[in-house]
Amino acid sequence: MTNPVLPEPAPLRELIDAFKRLPGVGERTARRMAYHVLQNDVVGAQELSQALQHAVTALIHCQRCNSFSETEICPTCSNPQRDKSLLCIVETPADQNMIEASHSYYGLYYVLMGRLAPLEGVGPKDLQFQRIAQRAAETEVREVILATNYTAEGETTAHYLAEYLSAHGIKLTRLARGVPAGSELEYVDASTIAWALMERRST
């Protein structure tokens, strides 16, 4: 339907193809983005171009938490007010951000930048399990919270991490699973209800 049937200018075609590499962007959306920036937001196009270039060159991974940072140690890891006895392992910076937004965690993080995905060829080596073990084995760490997603892959990752880290005698915990805050039971899926029942607690 949106196949290019007109002889398209090469720079336009290349821009559309470049947009298509972004997650969730297909031919039609990429085309809309390209037309938009060219017609209405040339300044935005130039800013995006520069922001991409700058981000790619300026951002490194924090040596402590592995998240994106401009410095070798990120501000979160170097913040003296953070509780060094807690280490929360998350899949992505987005997950880390969500936990921060809950304003209920003041420990440190380790960001996997992925999850075990055997079908995609992502194994323990790619996630640098050894580095995580080293980090978790530091004397001040008293508890490691496995906060990977409750998806098949996130669960697998948590499972393997637990096996890998338990050798070091560290206390491991996992985020509670249950009924979401503010939700009505009627609209919660059955497996969540099942988990909430299984992990019910006395009041």
Next chain:
Amino acid sequence: MTNPVLPEPAPLRELIDAFKRLPGVGERTARRMAYHVLQNDVVGAQELSQALQHAVTALIHCQRCNSFSETEICPTCSNPQRDKSLLCIVETPADQNMIEASHSYYGLYYVLMGRLAPLEGVGPKDLQFQRIAQRAAETEVREVILATNYTAEGETTAHYLAEYLSAHGIKLTRLARGVPAGSELEYVDASTIAWALMERRST
């Protein structure tokens, strides 16, 4: 929910903000795109950066049809096999592309690169109505097909264009409106049915 609560590296924040200027991209999607290119597709990020820069500098508007082109006259306009007696006026290059994809039109185009939108301050001057009139008044043009969208704004644009161009004694037509091909009447909206009835034709 996705408000940055962590001290974010500036290059990351700038990249997210730049993505947010794209149509249909909010904070969450922009963040996903930024993390994606930084984590998994640095090459893609660089290609997008260059494609944006290249497109912005290399693309101009065709002097005949006003669509994006690398040359002063685009390949479509300079194609001798095109029927010069037909001029189809569309809102965007995307619309032009859809008409091409129907493989049922072999005339030339004029791309408005927008539509009349009084509320957004887009008037006849912005769309260069005078230039369109000049183009439509060329001796070889026998029929102008108004192929703007059947939205309120597209209709307004067609209406004004018709008024503006009719002074030149050019034959003006508009795309037929009716039941979409392959659709069942049961699922077609009432106003479309009403139009299809009003514009019914003898078989």
